[in-house]
Amino acid sequence: MLTEDGKHLYVSYDEYHNLIEKLAIQIYQSGWMFDTILCLARGGMRPGDILSRIFDKPLAIMSTSSYRAEGGTVRGQLDIARYITTPKGEIAGRVLLVDDLADSGHTLKAVVEMLRTHYPPITELRTAVLWTKAVSIFQPDYSVEFLPTNPWIHQPFECYDNLRPEQLLAKWKV
Numbered sequence: 001m002l003t004e005d006g007k008h009l010y011v012s013y014d015e016y017h018n019l020i021e022k023l024a025i026q027i028y029q030s031g032w033m034f035d036t037i038l039c040l041a042r043g044g045m046r047p048g049d050i051l052s053r054i055f056d057k058p059l060a061i062m063s064t065s066s067y068r069a070e071g072g073t074v075r076g077q078l079d080i081a082r083y084i085t086t087p088k089g090e091i092a093g094r095v096l097l098v099d100d101l102a103d104s105g106h107t108l109k110a111v112v113e114m115l116r117t118h119y120p121p122i123t124e125l126r127t128a129v130l131w132t133k134a135v136s137i138f139q140p141d142y143s144v145e146f147l148p149t150n151p152w153i154h155q156p157f158e159c160y161d162n163l164r165p166e167q168l169l170a171k172w173k174v
Contacts, residue, residue, distance in 0.1 A: 006149030009131075013156040019130045020047050022144045024054045027096070027128060030142070034126070035093035038084065040064045040111065043100035046157075047130060051098060060086035060095075064107055078110055084119075092121035101131040101153060105138030112138075 001010045011019075038060040039048025045061065052059035063081040084091050097115070102108055108127055115122055128142035133150045147153075168174075 002149075002151060007151050008154060009147065009151040010154045011156055016046075016130075016156055017050070019144045020050045021054075023047065023128055023130060023142060024051055026142050026144065027051070027055075032126060033094065034096045034124075036060055036086065036088070036091055037096045037098055038062055038086075038091060038115075040097070040099040040107065044098045047100060047128075048098040051096070051128070057096075058087050060084050060091050062111065064111060066107055078107060080111060080114060090121055091119060092123070094124040095122050095126075097125060097127045099127075099129050100155070101133065102129050102136040102138050102140050102143065103133055105136035108140065109138040 002008070003010075034055075034057065036058050037048050037052050037055070039045050039062070041061050041063045042065075048059055048061070051057075062084045064079065066078040095115070097108070097111065099108060108129075112125060112127065115125055126142070127138075127140040129140045130143070131145050131147055131153060132140060132143040134146070134148045135150050
């Protein structure tokens, strides 16, 4: 649900999963065949996992991080992992790079450049996200929703960002 002022987008689990299914349909209808899904952790892990199951393709993971300050709301220095975790040796062939959104676009742009430069076994690379904001400097190949007002997206699992084990103990009285 987008707030009236267009500054916040609140997403339920059902809406989130529906967006992933719509992304799968978009990719499928494009006719592009790929060998591996590479998701960017953390945001791309959930969409990557579900797409991996739908397309029955191996899931590789690359860790990136730029949103750390103030509960993950302020972009900081971009860190990109030096290694990719993949179940089939080195990542190669046609790769679908998945993240949750193209916010500023800096992460996707940097990762794509790094993959093209340092991973010659990747013969073709395409990108897929659930949301693309108007301010993004990077335009993914596949995107479900374009967000012209650039809202802050409140994803359904963010309630865990500030939840700690002792709070769970108190909640569940274990």
